[in-house]
Amino acid sequence: MATKRITFRLYPNKKQANQLHQWRKLHCLLYNACIANRKTQYKQFGHSVDYFEQQNCLPEFKKVWEEYKPLGSQALQATIKRVDFAFQRFFKLKSGYPKFKASRRYKGWTYPSPSGWSIESSGHHGHLTLNNLGKIQIRGKARDWGIPNSCTIIYKQEKWYASTTVACDTTRPTTDIGAIGLDFGVNHAIATSNEELIDNPRFLKQSQEKIKQLSKKSRRKRAPNKKKTKAFRRWLKARKAVSKIQSKVARQRQDWQHQISSKIVSDNSLIATEKLNLKGMTRKAKG
Template structure:
């Protein structure tokens, strides 16, 4: 099991200057290695079945890859002695980032999806560095030892669990300071509970009116952190736009804007963690829809969809469930709002229709609750009828139409 714990660093002024110097040197090296890749690619590529009549052949050399570029680092330290201040593993990680970015551009990732052309890093755009190994017992109290950098103070707000070993450390520069992300590993793997042994499953339907609605009828309100902060963000953005480029006022305004956006992101992430914890504390299986979030982000609902942060929430939920030995199952969302969760027959309805009424069996329920029940039924493979679910059914039971109110 691999986890990531993040802590805020309290660097001294001298350490901040040194860290910024490291990041700038790594940025220069990243751009140089990336340019070397592009140079070889432009000089050596040509059509398979065509060749120009007049061509000027460049100096023949092998295609630069991760290993060949890594072998240039000793010569780099001889030509530019100040690069010897940076730990060798950090420089090697910079080479690895170039290799990964270029491979995704040409070949794509494991699923074959290609990324865009890698861009050169402008000033201040190289914001993180990684120590692939940081030695044995690097933490003493609230101090962390970084190889070749020294001891740094951090806010050690939660201790590393027993049995976990620290594998890597990534220093990241954010709007209000520096953070360290420790990757910790434990070889023990918790046993995942089988589907047929779950005792208290739940289905959830994600939405924009409510963040999620459970199959037992309860719901979680949507916080809309970005929309609530939009007025303040707009005011700060105006100050950035009106200030002169390169001025101190613009730099201060950009920092203030970054802090405001980070606050929105942090509060949203905290809400996701707490919601996931509440779900997993009460249920051993959580069924949810497989959402095409990228597709929804291209519609008129883009701002609301991205403000809800469904993708981040489902990722947190899956990780927390796996660490606890619980289950999360994603199901195809096709017709989960249309089908009746009681009899399975399709009941077409428009988006404005918020109540599900089945003419076949007479089952009446809120549209989203019906969808959440369908999601749960698809996840476990059979209809699930708990006490909480039966409490949401109309008076008189399933199959009888509710009495009309005057």
Template sequence: MKKGNVYRIYPDKEQKTLLEQHFGATRFIYNRSLSIKNLMYDKFRINVTEIDLNNNLSSLKETFPWLKDINSQSLQQANRNLLTGFKNFFDGNGSFPTRKKKKDNHFSFQVPQNYQINLTASLIYLPKIGWMKIVIHRDFLSKEFIENNLVLKEVNGEKILDQKLNKEFRILKTLTVSRTLAGRYHVSILVEDNEPYPEPESFTEETTVGIDVGIKLFAVLSTGEVIENPKFLKRSLKKLVKLQRSVSRKQKGSKNRKKTVAKLAKHHQLIANQRNDYQHKVSMKIISENQAVCLEDLNVKGLVRNHCLAQSISDVGWSEFIRKLIYKAEWYGKTILRIGRFEASSKSCNVCGYKKDNLTLDIREWECPSCKTLHDRDLNASINIKKIALNNLNTAGTAGRAYGLTGISQRYEVGSHPF
């Protein structure tokens, strides 16, 4: 079973400079390799392989000497990520790879091997960068597992876990270093404990729950439980507007402007952390209390094109919440069932099946003309989602839809997500 855990690191001033160089260099190699691969195929119909791209790194280091200061494994990993992007595209699980831009604010690079973790002093060593403080707030592997399955070395009485010494066990996987807009540095440690994923537990109609996600309410369950939407972004809009206006008033390039931009970024980071924490708590509660969860396959990308709803949809974070439900279901042997996005879950009466075609978004309650049942829009939708999902499963006569990994959701490697 693969799992990733994210920890905060505290580099010094010199190490921050080295980290920024690694961010820029891996982005440079990715874009350079993308140009080469596209050019060779367009002009000569030649498919450039990973070996060809890695061999080209030697000549690039002669042309750009600053690349010699970068961990070579990280540069090679950039090429590997590019080819993975092409594979996902041709498999129908992603878009065509495009150039990475600094202004997109995605700062990360990967360290496939040769990193070390000082378990005694809470330090981490990255090649070409050195030792720095790390806050290990949760164990990425249990102490018993480390002692029984991995090799530890002792230096001055301190226990150090060296990835190189444990390479043959294939437990310590790739380490990813990233930086947020607020200037905080993190490492994500991916490990594989060689334990199989638990078999999905059997479920019945009573142990299955349907979920209808929304904007006014975060989610409504088919059991009648209502989960409120905390609206973290909306609650902070006034402060964000005030900070943004303060940034606009500062002279470009000034130190005061940089300080204000940092304050704005930290507040955005706070909102993202609040939303992430809330989604983890809600998803964990739902997974632990039910054997199967029924969801609707929403076209979130299409929905956010509506400028009237875009901010609210982004604030609630439907895609990320569903992603958390899916990988936690696999971790704990639970089942995710999906229904099509064009199913009339809100417009159909869950009692008699009557379909109300003229149901608009502003109507929160409606009475069925056929059976005279008064429906709450969201509760009715969640009940219908459960009914449709179970009916589809019985009709298919197979458990192949058990984790709901159909279509776009297959692009995620469920068990390797952080947190």
């Protein structure tokens, strides 16, 4: 059995969408409260708060803040665990000190086990049911389907998604054609051992001029600032147009990657790659 992650697009109605936004905001407030609690306890009392201490406070927390009751205990625990993970990375010097998140930048929350949600699908479209919310239509296609284990609700580019992990038996293409070696670059995306060069389609470059024009328009509009000045509708409209193009570029890039990887896997029984620091290679945009 293998574990695979499958992402479906959600289509909530207006009432459900408003409730999802409210739940996302509540998870964001909990995330920020956990960071503030750790910070205050250490600064004032020299006490390091851990995950279990904050988790054990949830029953009393929900008695005071009753709006958190419909969200489910395990989903709230997962948000607290997310804070703990951020601090563990900080202690291991892998990232900076965890920061507070604005609600508009907080993407979503997780159900870490099959509790509080269920999915009716065979891997091809279907419905997602969330406790205290109801049934939501989903669209998406999975190559392999099995038993759902966890679900993450995500909001990005003004669209809702459900990313689920499933335990399944994988279907592998059978081929004995041969072996291939791959080398990754910047000027060319992939160079194969068969002397084939696969060029980078550079979808962003194709849309760069349009993004520049729209970004220039948004800079002329009134934007929100730290003094809580409300943004003009024209600014929001311009930013939405930029976000729409960037989302399209991301989908084009992802689709191209899936097509290339599927072709390589179906044509070869053995694939070898060199261990490279791709982030370091692309930093100066030179191969």
